[in-house]
Amino acid sequence: MKITKEQVKHIALLSRLELDEGETEIYQEQLSRILEYVEKLNEVDTKDIEPTSHVIELNNVFREDEVKASISRDEALRNAPDYTDKFFRVPKIIE
């Protein structure tokens, strides 16, 4: 399937990626080719076939609600590009 430039821009926005015109064109061409290849799957009859999202049977894993040691706030913050003594700092969200 061929996708349009507008679609590429829309997907990029959903993906929180900024593309210039050149990149948009390259991705349009490459994504179209990959999607054309993926169209192959339409040859397969999947009527009444259950989807497999995970190969092993997944069950809820429960545990007791106990307080256990965890990483400290300081350690959790240390990798952040901008933080105060207690919080991650981000640009102002509410005007």
Place this chain on the structure above:
Amino acid sequence: MELHKLTVVELARMIHRGEIRPHEIIIDVFKRIQEVEGKVKAFITLTVEKAYNMAKDAENAVFSGKKSILTGIPIAVKDNICTKGIPTTCASKILYNFAPPYESTVTSRLMENKYILVGKTNMDEFAMGSSTENSGFHITRNPWDLERVPGGSSGGSAAAVSADECIAALGSDTGGSIRQPASFCGVVGLKPTYGRVSRFGLVAFASSLDQIGPITKCVADAALIMNVIGGYDPMDSTSAPIGVIDFTEYLGKDIKGLKIGIPKEYFIEGMDKEVEERINDAIKHLESLGCIPVEISLPHTEYAVATYYIIATSEASSNLARYDGVKYGLRVSGKDLLEMYMKTRSKGFGTEVKRRIMLGTYSLSAGYYEAYYKKALQVRTLIKRDFERAFEKVDFIVTPTAPTPAFKIGEKIDDPLQMYLSDIFTISVNLAGLPAISIPCGFNMKGLPIGLQIIGKPFDEAGILQLAYAYEQSTPWHKMKPTL
């Protein structure tokens, strides 16, 4: 003595006999790294100081009688496996300065055994790629031919093992990322059954496909590492509640009468002639050891790559949403939050990662979900069933690991689809969650290694190792070394 050339088994024996000390091994390994790393470039980070401290700990364990087989063994770890306080970048600029506040389960278990961390190895960014050319930092070269790729995404780990820059390594495999580079670099690579090895601390790419596994110089070493890293982990809710067994007990067991399935769909037109010949030789060899080859069919094989690239990218687009410039890694400032996200992610991610995030976002987006993502999950069911049917008739499935030997640097980088197709023989195994190993099975005329893939039933790592060991011990391939 060239200690760096030895295997885990050989070094463990020497340590046990008191012939060498861990300190001497690590000195020799770093000397080797100094000699060849400039050519190979397998590492992103070398942990020299840490390694010498760990060697000291290992020596104490040896002296106090608390050692295990892996005590004092220098091991390299792929840079998407979290090591506390040590940069773990996933070869991405977006994580260029990330030092995890916690240790992955696999490396914790290695630490309990007093291993020595040599360094963190190069990879395709976020494990997305088949050549290690997608690293955000530098490319890694194949020790057998420096003009060629080492494969990927665990190309740094495979190249480091092949070049004797470590004794063994850990990699991760989402669509072939342990097995394909092992095949390209002439070493052993095992992808365990999904759920066999904890993913806690493995930076997620496609959570339903990712598995950590060993890359080693011989089959016995892979078994030894599996003994340590395998088994249930309460920190990973997809970890299978199955106890560990001693995989080494299966090495040397008779393989007479085992049925090996040869899927006709894996011997396709356009496959490299020399690869085909070596694989046929390997099958004949297994037959001479008493195995019974059986032709089988995995009819949905031709849909595996398409299925994989929908599922893996969909999961990736969701997993990689966390890189937003807030909690860790790169931040590029913007006038508001949205602009900060956009600028950070555009600057931080490389082109292949962006391509996959967009493909995944597209497959999951409103109006396309049923046509792409759900369809792929249904075909995944059919692929899984193909294997279930085949394993009613045979004990193992034997195939080439990759359709060609190592290709040239730059050869496929501008053609993503061609690059994706180099994973054609390894991808189905991840979709079905099965264990599989790649072992060296010879060379082409140019002297490039070729890999044989052995696929097993779920949780039959023991069986694969048994068969692989029998093949390896009766062939010379694993003893061959590249000249650097």
